[in-house]
Amino acid sequence: MNAGDTAWVLISAALVMLMTPAVGFFYGGVAGRKNVVNILAQSFIVLCLVSIQWFVLGYSLAFGPDVGGLIGNLKWLGLQGVGLEPNPDYAATIPHQAFMAFQGMFAVITPALIIGSFVGRFRAAAFVAFVLLWTTLVYDPIAHWVWGNGGWLRSLGALDFAGGTVVHIGAGVSALAAALAVGKSSGTKIGELMPHNVPLFLLGAILLWFGWFGFNGGSALAANGLAVNAFVVTGASAAMAGLTWTVVSWIKTGKVDLIGGATGSVAGLVAITPASGFVGVPAALAIGFGAAIVCYFAVVFRIKLGLDDTLDVWACHGVGGTWGALATGVFASLAVNPAGADGLLFGNPTQLGIQALAVIATWTFAFGATFGILKAINATIGIRVSEAEERIGLDLMEHGVEAYTGH
Numbered sequence: 001m002n003a004g005d006t007a008w009v010l011i012s013a014a015l016v017m018l019m020t021p022a023v024g025f026f027y028g029g030v031a032g033r034k035n036v037v038n039i040l041a042q043s044f045i046v047l048c049l050v051s052i053q054w055f056v057l058g059y060s061l062a063f064g065p066d067v068g069g070l071i072g073n074l075k076w077l078g079l080q081g082v083g084l085e086p087n088p089d090y091a092a093t094i095p096h097q098a099f100m101a102f103q104g105m106f107a108v109i110t111p112a113l114i115i116g117s118f119v120g121r122f123r124a125a126a127f128v129a130f131v132l133l134w135t136t137l138v139y140d141p142i143a144h145w146v147w148g149n150g151g152w153l154r155s156l157g158a159l160d161f162a163g164g165t166v167v168h169i170g171a172g173v174s175a176l177a178a179a180l181a182v183g184k185s186s187g188t189k190i191g192e193l194m195p196h197n198v199p200l201f202l203l204g205a206i207l208l209w210f211g212w213f214g215f216n217g218g219s220a221l222a223a224n225g226l227a228v229n230a231f232v233v234t235g236a237s238a239a240m241a242g243l244t245w246t247v248v249s250w251i252k253t254g255k256v257d258l259i260g261g262a263t264g265s266v267a268g269l270v271a272i273t274p275a276s277g278f279v280g281v282p283a284a285l286a287i288g289f290g291a292a293i294v295c296y297f298a299v300v301f302r303i304k305l306g307l308d309d310t311l312d313v314w315a316c317h318g319v320g321g322t323w324g325a326l327a328t329g330v331f332a333s334l335a336v337n338p339a340g341a342d343g344l345l346f347g348n349p350t351q352l353g354i355q356a357l358a359v360i361a362t363w364t365f366a367f368g369a370t371f372g373i374l375k376a377i378n379a380t381i382g383i384r385v386s387e388a389e390e391r392i393g394l395d396l397m398e399h400g401v402e403a404y405t406g407h
Helices: 004-030 033-063 096-117 124-147 152-156 164-182 200-219 227-255 258-272 281-305 313-331 349-382 387-392 392-398
Strands: none
Touching: 004 033, 004 096, 004 200, 033 096, 033 124, 033 392, 096 124, 096 164, 124 152, 124 349, 152 258, 152 349, 152 392, 164 258, 164 313, 200 227, 200 349, 227 258, 227 281, 227 313, 258 281, 258 313, 281 313, 313 349, 387 392
């Protein structure tokens, strides 16, 4: 047991926890005045619901003893057997409960990301059902595939240091399915949602960047050089992506777009996540540059397609996570992490193929399972609010309050 490692992982868990309300601020600032409270409430509800699900059931499904490479069994139901001694299968120098708590914050933020795909359209009861079902049936299995001892993608050698596949592709592709299943907004033309509180949005973006140092750095599961590497490349990719998106947008529109720049930084954070423990700074800069380009044009494509993924969860997280997972297969280096693998640029093209397989499997499963869950909920209790409720806004209709009064 190492006290420094334990302290770093607990601090990192707290940083990742902060990212869930940060998502609420980030989305809330551009969601429209009449749905700000709803976005923040959904973030808070996710934090409560998924924390309980994780303690009771989710951790055992994601990281418990393997069943066929697909899921963990229920041996650790209610955290039975998850004590204060290390579990060497996952982290040999910290208490098992510290590892569990850190991973629990990843489970929390992932469904919170999906919120941005259906702003102002989702009924509260349906949202609760969706979060619980999605976390149990989509997140937990994918987490086991990639990170669980015996998971089939982990056994194949798929690399995902901090969640590019598990968190970002899982959430981003599920957001695409949700946007299609829930349907378009009845009140806002695609691509014309106007930010109403840029400072709130920017606060969310800054807190996300801040928390991401724990997200990626903490995934080293120790206070060591690998954590430092992850910390440094996280900042490098975010900065490069934010600057690149700003320049591209400036060239296209003639305006210095703060919203776009901050969104670009988040795209860079998404893309470096799977690679952060396997690449150095030059690769991180390339990954951040690529993330800004592919995510920017994914947003353009989404608008042209008429898809009402309101806050571009698919474009930033689904596409950005896909780019990051594939880029890991290109830029990964054993010189950075001897426990990883070399990528294409270091003489191992097989790694890129493994990364592509992980991407395809996650895309297919996340989309199909999410669409099925939403269709089942809609057939039973219904998903969407009424057109009148949507027009008035969910702050008043679901929560009975307004974010701004006296205006």
